[in-house]
Amino acid sequence: MRRIAALWLACASALALALCSAPPPAAAVAAAPASVSTACLTCHASAAAALTGPMATRADERAFTHRAFGPVEGERFFTQSCAGCHVTSCSDCHGAATHPVGRPRDEACLRCHREDSVGAAYHGRAPREDHPRYQRGPKGESGEHYLSMLPDVHQERGMTCADCHRMGAHGHDAAKSTRTCRDCHRAPRPDVPEHAIGAHLEKMRCSACHAAWAAQEYGTFLVRPQTPEQREAFSVLPQQGDWRKSAVHKRQDAPPLGLDADGLVAPIRPKLVLFATDPARGWENRLLAAEWAPFEPHTVRRGSVACGGCHDQPRRFVLEADADRVLRPDLDGLALRSFWNRAGQTVRGGAFLPGPRHAAMNRKTDTYVRESLRQWQNLLRRAEPPSAR
Amino acid sequence: MALLATACAAPPTSGDGGASQEACLSCHRGLEHASATHSGCVSCHGGDPVAATKDAAHRGIYGLSNPSFAGRWEKGCGGCHRHQVERVRSSPMYTNAGMIRQIQATWEGEAPGVDFASVAGKSFDPRGGPIEHRSVGQLDNLSGELYRKFCARCHVARQNDAMDGAGHPAGCAACHFPYSEGATYRGGDPTMQGKSPFSASHEMRGLPPMEACLACHQRSGRHALSYQGLMDGNNGLVPTKGGGPGPIPGSDDRSFSHIAPDVHFAAGMECIDCHTAREVMGDGYLAPDMAAQLEVRCEDCHGDGTQRPRFAEVARESDPPVVESKQYAVRISVGDRAALTSRGRPFSNVVLRDGEVVLFTKRTGRRLVSPVVTGSPEHHLAGHERLTCAACHSRSVVQCYGCHTTYDKRGTGFDFVNNQDTVGFFSETEDVRSLYPFPLALDRSGRIAPVTPGCQTFVTAIEADGTVSLDDQVLRYKGKPQLRFAAFFGHNTGTKAIGCVECHGNPQFFGFGQHVIEDGAVRGTLLCEKNPKKPLDGFLAMEQGRVVSHAAITREGARPLDHDEVRAVLSVNLCLPCHSRADDPVYRKPLRFEDLDDATHRRALARLR
Numbered sequence: 001m002r003r004i005a006a007l008w009l010a011c012a013s014a015l016a017l018a019l020c021s022a023p024p025p026a027a028a029v030a031a032a033p034a035s036v037s038t039a040c041l042t043c044h045a046s047a048a049a050a051l052t053g054p055m056a057t058r059a060d061e062r063a064f065t066h067r068a069f070g071p072v073e074g075e076r077f078f079t080q081s082c083a084g085c086h087v088t089s090c091s092d093c094h095g096a097a098t099h100p101v102g103r104p105r106d107e108a109c110l111r112c113h114r115e116d117s118v119g120a121a122y123h124g125r126a127p128r129e130d131h132p133r134y135q136r137g138p139k140g141e142s143g144e145h146y147l148s149m150l151p152d153v154h155q156e157r158g159m160t161c162a163d164c165h166r167m168g169a170h171g172h173d174a175a176k177s178t179r180t181c182r183d184c185h186r187a188p189r190p191d192v193p194e195h196a197i198g199a200h201l202e203k204m205r206c207s208a209c210h211a212a213w214a215a216q217e218y219g220t221f222l223v224r225p226q227t228p229e230q231r232e233a234f235s236v237l238p239q240q241g242d243w244r245k246s247a248v249h250k251r252q253d254a255p256p257l258g259l260d261a262d263g264l265v266a267p268i269r270p271k272l273v274l275f276a277t278d279p280a281r282g283w284e285n286r287l288l289a290a291e292w293a294p295f296e297p298h299t300v301r302r303g304s305v306a307c308g309g310c311h312d313q314p315r316r317f318v319l320e321a322d323a324d325r326v327l328r329p330d331l332d333g334l335a336l337r338s339f340w341n342r343a344g345q346t347v348r349g350g351a352f353l354p355g356p357r358h359a360a361m362n363r364k365t366d367t368y369v370r371e372s373l374r375q376w377q378n379l380l381r382r383a384e385p386p387s388a389r
Numbered sequence: 390m391a392l393l394a395t396a397c398a399a400p401p402t403s404g405d406g407g408a409s410q411e412a413c414l415s416c417h418r419g420l421e422h423a424s425a426t427h428s429g430c431v432s433c434h435g436g437d438p439v440a441a442t443k444d445a446a447h448r449g450i451y452g453l454s455n456p457s458f459a460g461r462w463e464k465g466c467g468g469c470h471r472h473q474v475e476r477v478r479s480s481p482m483y484t485n486a487g488m489i490r491q492i493q494a495t496w497e498g499e500a501p502g503v504d505f506a507s508v509a510g511k512s513f514d515p516r517g518g519p520i521e522h523r524s525v526g527q528l529d530n531l532s533g534e535l536y537r538k539f540c541a542r543c544h545v546a547r548q549n550d551a552m553d554g555a556g557h558p559a560g561c562a563a564c565h566f567p568y569s570e571g572a573t574y575r576g577g578d579p580t581m582q583g584k585s586p587f588s589a590s591h592e593m594r595g596l597p598p599m600e601a602c603l604a605c606h607q608r609s610g611r612h613a614l615s616y617q618g619l620m621d622g623n624n625g626l627v628p629t630k631g632g633g634p635g636p637i638p639g640s641d642d643r644s645f646s647h648i649a650p651d652v653h654f655a656a657g658m659e660c661i662d663c664h665t666a667r668e669v670m671g672d673g674y675l676a677p678d679m680a681a682q683l684e685v686r687c688e689d690c691h692g693d694g695t696q697r698p699r700f701a702e703v704a705r706e707s708d709p710p711v712v713e714s715k716q717y718a719v720r721i722s723v724g725d726r727a728a729l730t731s732r733g734r735p736f737s738n739v740v741l742r743d744g745e746v747v748l749f750t751k752r753t754g755r756r757l758v759s760p761v762v763t764g765s766p767e768h769h770l771a772g773h774e775r776l777t778c779a780a781c782h783s784r785s786v787v788q789c790y791g792c793h794t795t796y797d798k799r800g801t802g803f804d805f806v807n808n809q810d811t812v813g814f815f816s817e818t819e820d821v822r823s824l825y826p827f828p829l830a831l832d833r834s835g836r837i838a839p840v841t842p843g844c845q846t847f848v849t850a851i852e853a854d855g856t857v858s859l860d861d862q863v864l865r866y867k868g869k870p871q872l873r874f875a876a877f878f879g880h881n882t883g884t885k886a887i888g889c890v891e892c893h894g895n896p897q898f899f900g901f902g903q904h905v906i907e908d909g910a911v912r913g914t915l916l917c918e919k920n921p922k923k924p925l926d927g928f929l930a931m932e933q934g935r936v937v938s939h940a941a942i943t944r945e946g947a948r949p950l951d952h953d954e955v956r957a958v959l960s961v962n963l964c965l966p967c968h969s970r971a972d973d974p975v976y977r978k979p980l981r982f983e984d985l986d987d988a989t990h991r992r993a994l995a996r997l998r
Contacts, residue, residue: 124916124921126915128820129623129624129625129821129822130623130625131623131624131625131626132818133624133817133818133819134623134624134818134819134820134821135818136793136818136819136820137820137918138918147820147821147915148915148916148917148918148921148925149914149915149916150905150912150913150914150915150916150921212905212914213903213914213915219627221625221627221628223626223627223629225632226632227632229633230632230633233626233633233634233642234626234634236626236642237625237626246625246626246627247623247625247627248625248627248628248646249622249623250623252821252903252914252915253903253914253915254903275627275628277627277628277629277632279632284629284631284632285627285628285629299914301905301907301912301914302905302907302908303905303906303907303908303910303912304905304906304907305895305904305905305906306894306895306896306906306962307894308890308891308893308894308895308962309894309895312888312890312891313891323885324885325649326648326649326784326785326824326825327646327647327648327824328618328646328647328648328649329628329647331618331647332628332635332636332646332647333628333630333635333636334628364966364969366996366997367997368966369966369967369997370994370997372962372966373963373966373994376959376960376962376963377963379906379909379959380956380959380960380963382908382909382934383909383931383934383935383936383952383955383956383959384934384935384952385956386952386953386956386957387952387953
């Protein structure tokens with residue numbers, strides 16, 4: 001049985017690839033005879049794109065697996081591990097019923113857009129570590145445990161996925177069918193100190209500041225155990241085909257920043273920094289990909305971190321100095337000196353912030369000093385004065 | 390009894406002659422001498438040295454008939470080292486009294502009046518007052534069960550047979566004959582070859598090696614891991630090692646991976662190079678808990694903002710530095726000036742030489758010069774008087790968020806105090822592990838120190854009939870259900886301090902957890918699933934301009950920063966954009982934020998517009 005769902009949440013710039021720890025349970029999704037779609041398309045011809053677009057083909061994900069593993073193993077991996085989530089029928093999102101048909105509810109989206117997908121993030125859910133010790137707590141639509149996070153402010157106010165993402169988001173040009181921040185928030189509030197800085201408004205995506213957090217996985221790991229002992233030892237980890245899935249490190253705090261395809265400063269995250277151990281191939285801790293991607297975290301809040309949350313934070317721009325490292329993947333046999341050092345890593349569909357630009361943004365210009373003061377004064381003004389001691 | 394045992398041992402007349410007079414070595418051929426001063430067999434082990442058969446020779450041997458091996462160290466070691474055995478028996482590592490009291494306080498509420506310890510007994514508090522402990526075997530509640538089935542496994546008086554690096558013999562041998570190399574004997578005695586659990590060799594470790602400390606201190610605070618640059622992280626079992634779990638397989642199916650080590654470890658220092666024998670083995674008086682037992686502080690070698698390390702001349706041959714350093718690579722002599730701990734007692738490996746503070750590593754004699762920070766502007770900042778060194782100099786602090794403990798009466802678990810399986814099985818899951826950043830709060834002495842969850846226990850109890858009597862419940866502490874943090878020195882120190890802006894500009898460092906700042910609020914983004922208004926990885930939030938505390942810092946007098954203190958810390962951000970260096974004169978006296986409105990500042994700020 002095909003397992004399916006919708007990609008209403010797909011952001012044009014975000015590669016919606018996740019290494020899923022488990023496919024959604026079959027019972028959660030209605031079986032979808034293709035004839036349903038044929039019938040729908042006789043009236044709704046424009047919806048045809050949804051059945052041939054990225055959500056149906058998952059071309060980006062397939063291309064990634066081919067790049068990382070090589071075409072043969074890549075195709076095998078894609079079939080085993082990625083093909084579970086793709087749109088095959090209108091009823092995947094709209095239900096098996098014929099008319100009346102409504103807009104899909106968020107639950108339909110979350111069946112696929114779970115774990116580190118931004119759909120889950122929008123609802124205040126972050127993935128947990130893979131080991132059973134961490135697999136506890138509330139469960140999502142597909143049975144996955146999640147960490148409770150602060151949801152997107154739009155979700156808090158009752159907005160659903162479909163309020164921003166329209167039908168065309170299924171198709172080949174998702175950007176045209178997705179509302180952007182500026183479609184509604186036409187003029188950024190001028191009294192906000194950060195908005196008084198021209199470079200912020202001209203060179204940054206709103207989410208670079210307003211995305212409160214994002215699921216990040218540093219060192220996605222696949223192990224194909226060979227001996228019975230290895231199979232036993234790794235059996236606690238989630239299965240993907242004949243691989244076991246793990247990760248070196250996960251975070252769910254404010255994501256690093258880089259440049260998107262338009263050259264704007266945007267949240268970026270590893271997608272994927274992938275290692276594999278496959279004794280049959282002679283692979284041990286082999287780096288298969290070190291790719292990052294810009295994305296929309298879908299964790300928008302009215303506020304942001306303070307100025308110092310980005311300025312003078314080289315780690316946030318993937319420029320961590322060797323002396324500042326806490327984790328030492330290099331000492332564990334991995335071909336990266338640090339996950340937060342761009343050496344040996346790339347951003348697909350974007351770039352790391354160039355070094356000279358990073359140096360420039362850390363200069364304490366008059367504007368920086370002025371607005372930084374104003375930012376703290378605003379907070380301190382709101383904070384009650386000290387009590388008389 | 391001790392005297393009897395010694396008498397039976399037929400004291401050797403010279404050198405190792407005693408050993409050769411015993412028939413033990415006719416079987417245990419090739420067994421290593423424990424040390425030059427520990428030559429005979431029977432004086433330590435008991436038994437009959439001239440018996441013809443193995444069974445007869447081993448009859449009455451200390452320890453074998455007793456699973457806790459208590460007799461071995463009371464009669465075997467205690468015969469000669471009575472003072473040391475008595476010290477250890479009134480030390481926190483032996484009584485575990487502080488640990489038990491803390492679990493009681495946080496799981497069941499304080500129960501003043503009755504004190505429990507690992508074993509019943511009498512000892513004296515630091516003021517000389519008598520203490521009487523009841524056995525924790527009688528602590529008839531969940532906290533007693535937790536101690537008996539979790540914590541007691543590491544108790545120093547109890548043998549722990551684990552062969553994965555977490556095992557240890559009982560008593561003195563836990564540190565002085567520690568297990569290593571898979572807890573398997575690899576020495577020269579063919580009768581013992583390959584047997585386990587035994588120490589790798591019969592050579593005594595007068596100076597306990599780090600793996601002895603690691604056997605226990607790789608859990609909870611995980612000091613011995615962090616110190617040498619390891620962590621047990623997310624249990625991800627990767628990167629792999631030879632195709633199997635890695636990178637370093639640890640105890641209980643954990644995997645250890647590398648982090649930056651403590652600067653002292655990198656310099657070649659072991660646990661014993663800071664921690665004195667008095668701290669580890671006790672001084673005869675039972676401190677209420679581990680923290681009160683400690684006497685070594687960073688300042689003892691490095692000084693603080695205003696006071697350099699203190700020294701005292703070693704005056705007599707019987708002074709501790711001379712006696713203790715007899716087995717060190719570098720001996721301390723009468724006339725040396727030994728550095729003093731916070732209690733004014735001498736170190737036996739830190740001395741003043743040519744105006745420099747010099748530490749000699751105990752085992753190898755490596756000479757290390759300790760930088761003294763006294764007088765440097767970074768360490769003389771008005772307002773920082775209350776900071777502990779660790780507040781700025783910790784590279785990382787292990788934080789385990791959300792400890793979900795299930796006690797299931799449908800199963801049984803081994804009780805390490807009563808030595809039997811009893812009803813009630815513990816299991817544990819966790820939410821998030823973090824290393825950096827870490828929160829700060831006031832410790833029991835009012836100093837600002839790193840804190841870590843201690844503990845964020847959510848308890849589920851399942852009765853024998855399957856009914857859930859506690860459902861992931863936050864336990865009551867000091868009268869109300871609340872999560873708890875505790876002051877904690879993470880043992881992962883670096884030379885580089887956390888920057889001014891990095892700390893003052895990031896409320897995560899003062900307990901807000903990861904967060905966003907919006908409209909007079911500081912809101913956590915990683916939330917407690919029991920109450921989404923509260924951060925999981927913090928204990929403070931700012932709501933409508935008011936700092937509110939959501940969790941307790943355990944220990945008397947410890948607490949989070951209050952509203953005014955948070956406001957003061959945040960206000961420093963008004964100075965930092967221009968006054969960015971520690972040697973700026975403004976930081977030599979308390980900051981006056983109203984000065985921002987004086988003529989000088991108004992003129993300077995006007996130029997920015």
